[in-house]
Amino acid sequence: MNRVESAGSCFEEGFSCSQAVSSSFGPGLGLDRETALKVGGPFGAGMGRRGDTCGAVTGAFMVIGLRHGRTKADDEETRDRACGLVREFVEEFESRNGSVICREMLGFDIGTPEGLERARQENLRGTRCRNFVRDAAGIIEQMLE
Numbered sequence: 818m819n820r821v822e823s824a825g826s827c828f829e830e831g832f833s834c835s836q837a838v839s840s841s842f843g844p845g846l847g848l849d850r851e852t853a854l855k856v857g858g859p860f861g862a863g864m865g866r867r868g869d870t871c872g873a874v875t876g877a878f879m880v881i882g883l884r885h886g887r888t889k890a891d892d893e894e895t896r897d898r899a900c901g902l903v904r905e906f907v908e909e910f911e912s913r914n915g916s917v918i919c920r921e922m923l924g925f926d927i928g929t930p931e932g933l934e935r936a937r938q939e940n941l942r943g944t945r946c947r948n949f950v951r952d953a954a955g956i957i958e959q960m961l962e
Contacts, residue, residue, distance in 0.1 A: 820845075824954035828947055833861025837950050838876025842957060846883035853879075863919030868928035873946075873953035874917045877906055880957050902960060909956050914949060922949065 818826065820841045828837035836857035843853035857879065859865050861872040881902045887895035907917055920926040923945065927936045936942065 820958050821951055821954040825947060825951050828950045829943075833858060833872050834946055834950050834953075835860035835872035835876040835879075838873050838953050838957070839879045841954060842880040842961075843883060846880065848883055862927055862933075866928060866933065868920035868923075868926045868932065869918060871917055871919045871922060871949055871953075873949045874907070874910060877910075877953045877957045878903055881906065881960075884961060906956055906960065910952060913952050913956075 823841040824837045827840055828834060832840070832854060836854045839848075839857040840850045840853035844850055848856075857872075857876055860870075860875040863869040863871060864875065881899055885895065885899045885902055887899065889895075910917055914922055916922050920928065920932070923932075923936065923941060925935060926932040
């Protein structure tokens with residue numbers, strides 16, 4: 818199973834979008850799956866179910882950090898490269914999905930009780946959100962090659 822399939826499978830198991838992306842790439846980048854699941858948990862559904870930045874996107878940002886993050890405060894070149902990769906990721910994700918903001922991508926705010934209930938009723942997790950996870954994982958997979 819490749820990492821895109823792994824992310825989709827993890828999401829379908831019931832983990833959040835952020836957890837699905839970060840845990841599918843983390844083990845190959847020095848972060849074990851369990852820790853990736855723990856760290857990625859609060860970012861799902863637009864940053865703690867706030868409808869802000871899509872969790873699949875924040876999971877991808879974690880992967881960029883694992884692969885290209887700086888470990889020395891004065892390493893501006895590495896910082897700039899990671900930030901450039903984030904911008905590159907965002908541009909591609911937005912070109913496919915119109916935004917990186919959960920509520921904009923869904924067309925309503927899952928950060929409200931009514932919006933969260935609507936998302937459940939419309940099974941957005943099993944349809945649209947699953948596609949966002951696969952898009953994020955596919956973009957990151959291409960970027961890591």
